[in-house]
Amino acid sequence: MNKNDTTWKHLFSNGNGLKTITLALGVMLHATNVYLATTIMPSIIKEIGGLEYYAWNTTIFIVASVIGSVVSANQMGKSGPRKAYQIGILLFSIGVLVCSSAPTMYVLLAGRFIQGFGGGLLFALSYAMIRLIFSEELWSRAMALVSGMWGIAAFSGPFIGGIFAENGHWRMAFGVLLIFCIFLLIISSRTLPKIKNQERVSPIPYLKLALLGLAALTVSISSIQKDITGSLIGICTAFFLLVLLVISEKKSKNRLLPTGAYTISTPLGTTYSIMALLTIATSIEIYVPYFAQIIDGLSPLQSGYLTVLIAIGWTLSSLLFSGLKENRVNKVIPIGAFIMLLGLIGLCYFSVMASQTFTIKLILTCIFLLLIGIGIGMGWPHLLTKVFSLSPSGEEDLASSSVTTVQLIATSFGAAIAGLVTNFGGITHPGGIIGTAQASVYLYGSFAVAPLIAIILCFLLKMNQSK
Incomplete structure (x- = not known):
């Protein structure tokens, strides 16, 4: 079968149907959990407290996801595809049970770490097993379907979380995920291959994962310090x-990123830096539901769907601008970063303006959130392409996996920094509507610096490539 002759029907025929569903559901489970947790976090805070640890839920979850995704290749080599996938499901299920029964924020954070580790395994294995399960002509279709699960999760996560949170049953929202886990465990035992990889199993970079996790956690710890000295010590420690x-x-x-990735003066290093900065700028979305509920009085369901506007803009923009010719790519990336800058400045400005009506403010908030997503989506596919083309020969596989690694790392640090900014902005002291409104100004204003620096780096990248 020629690659160009394949259709979606081929992906679901000849015994491929259940295999496709299994891998797609693995990514959907992980992605739904991301949006569900963001939606119900304000309700969780109301019941068990721990507002100062709000951003920790995302930081710890994402750090654990990074660890899970890095460990996935080693686990699949040792246990085989099926068992590795089921280990991910079981770990995720344990995390769900811990979160749903958490009496305090500390227990919830432990559950989020277990969830993140299991979800990271599922996320990475779902992509890795496409090459094992399907013939090459079906890879692009399978990859597109699995990636598309994030779009479905952008609607299912806030819906499930919002419905239960509005009725005072946020714990049951996690319970729904457990039903999906059981179903996925059953069908994976019938569809995924058992055979182990006979090639050399890649060692786990324990030291690097420990340093990465500790750095993100140190930033989070600095966010709850009562004085600026303690926070600065934490930030300096994280940098070290x-x-x-x-x-x-x-x-x-045994590297996490390709050679040259850590040198900002090289085109590859500049590209990674731009990706990280733009990803960090989107981390404001974790506080959007809380701001909307406390400041504007929106319901959990309504505020949850505000969160996904960035994701929707990102997806639609990526599809629209993915086919640009090479001579336009270097222009569209900084333009996208500038649009993100406008979105963040707009959110910051209208956070302090009390003259507009609720309806106008809501419409403008939606527009600015969409702009942030559209901005990153315009250049994202081309940034990924640059990573693949700029990476040294022989490191193609590492370049492919590094995209997810960089995105997850940037998200974890973005969440940690967001917690630091909002805590110092007054979200806990004085708290309430006044403190939350002040924290929103601090958050949107400070995070506007990220796309601004990215614009500067875009011109640096253009100059480096023209030499």
Whole structure:
């Protein structure tokens, strides 16, 4: 069968149907959990407290997801595809049970870590097993379907979370995920292959994962310090840990990112930096539901769907601008970053303006959130392409996996920094509507710096490539 002759029907025929559903549901489970948790977090805070740890839920979850995704190749080599996938499901299920029964924020954070680790395994294995399960002519279709599960999750996550949160049953929202886990465990036992990889199993970079996790956690710890000195010490410590990570990467053959990724003066290093900055800028979305509920009085369901506007704009923009010719790529990336900058400045400005009506403010908020998503989506496919083309020969597989790694790392640090900014902005002290409104201004205003720096780096990248 020629690659161009394949249709969606081929992906679901000849015994491929259940295999396709299994991998797609693995990604959907992980993605739905991301949006569901963001939607119900304000309700969780109301019941068990821990507002100062709000951003920790995302940071810890994403750090654990990074660890899970990095460990996935090693786990699949040792246990085989089916068992590795089922280990991911079981870990995720345990995390769901811990979260749904959490009496305090500390227990919830432990559950979120377990969820993240299991979800990271599922997320990475779902993509990795496409090459094992399907013939090559079906890879692009399978990859598109699995990636498309994020779009479905953008609607299912806020819907499930919002419905239960509005009725005072946020714990049951996690319970729904458990039903999906049981179903996925059953069908995976019938569809996924058992055979183990006979090639050499890649070792797990324990030291690098530890340094990465500790750096993100240190930023989160600095966010709850009562004085600026303690926060600065935490930030400096996190920076030192990242320096150690970079040093260990340069001296190691078992790397997280391709050669040249850590040198900003190189085109590859500049490209990764732009990706990280734009991803960090989108981290404001974790506080959008809380701001909407406290400041504007929206319901959990309504505020949950505000969150996904960035994701919707990102997806639609990526599809629309993905077919640009090479001579336009270097222009569209900085333009997209500028649109993100406008979105963040707009959110910041109208957070302090009390003159507009609720309806106008809501419409403008939706527009600005969409602009942030549209801005990153315009250049994202082309940034990924640059990573693949700029990576050294022989490191193609590492370049492919590094995209997810960089995105997850940037998200975890973005969440940690968002927690630091909002806590100092007054979200807990004085708290309430006044403190939350003040924190929103701090958050949107400070995060506007990320796309601004990205614009500067875009011109630096253009100059480096023209030499």
